[in-house]
Amino acid sequence: MRSPAEDLALLSANPDHLAGACAQLARLDQPTVVSPTLSRTLIRIIGNADPDRDRPARLLERHSEHRRVQVLSALAANPHTPHAAVENVLDGLHPAELAWIAEKVGGLEWFPGAAAAVPVPVDEDDGVVRLLDDDALGEHPDPAAVLQSWLDSPASGDTLTRSEVYRAVARSRYRTSEHLRQIPADEVLAGNEPDVAVPILLDHRGRST
DSSP, rough: OOHHHHHHHHOOOOOOHHHHHHHHHHHHHOOOOOEEOHHHHHHHHHSSSOTTTHHHHHHHHHOOOOOOHHHHHHHHHSSSSHHHHHHHHTTOOOOOHHHHHHHHHOOOOHHHHHTTTSSOOOTOOOSEEEEEOOHTTTTTSSSHHHHHHHHHHOOOOOHHHHHHHHHHHHOOOTTTTHHHHTSHHHHHHHHHHHHHHHHHHHHHHOOOO
């Protein structure tokens, strides 16, 4: 089923309305793309999955966070949509959304070209928040800040992935009490073995009855 925005993108011939739709897209929150660590549980679930499943465009679609860029692509395909209005949205897209355009949009030469021309900072990665083990965290100048960035990532709609975020933080030797206070107690209990969960809860809530 198409959304009203997609109907407008496909059917409208009014440049002002189409430009307004582009402006609305630009004001939407950026997606947060999280790639969970391959725990034994995940390996069992996705063991036969496509090896390219971790590509940014694929992650967007799995978390249903590709809708903004999908509507923008429909707007770009409408010959009545001002190119400048579309290009203004491109400048604020998440790197994974730009990757989605490069991978998914065909038959529209100017739009993928405009997306590819969006300048990317030299130190910019593909925009995917990847959960690291402690060995990899130890190579980062501020491992605690990395853990906080995982917790700051809004829920993606994929419960397993969000639980993986909490589990990775709880099990890291770089966690702090401030990190632990941000993890729901039921996640601590459900996502960790007793030898991990009990000390966390005692540190968090104290030992007083």
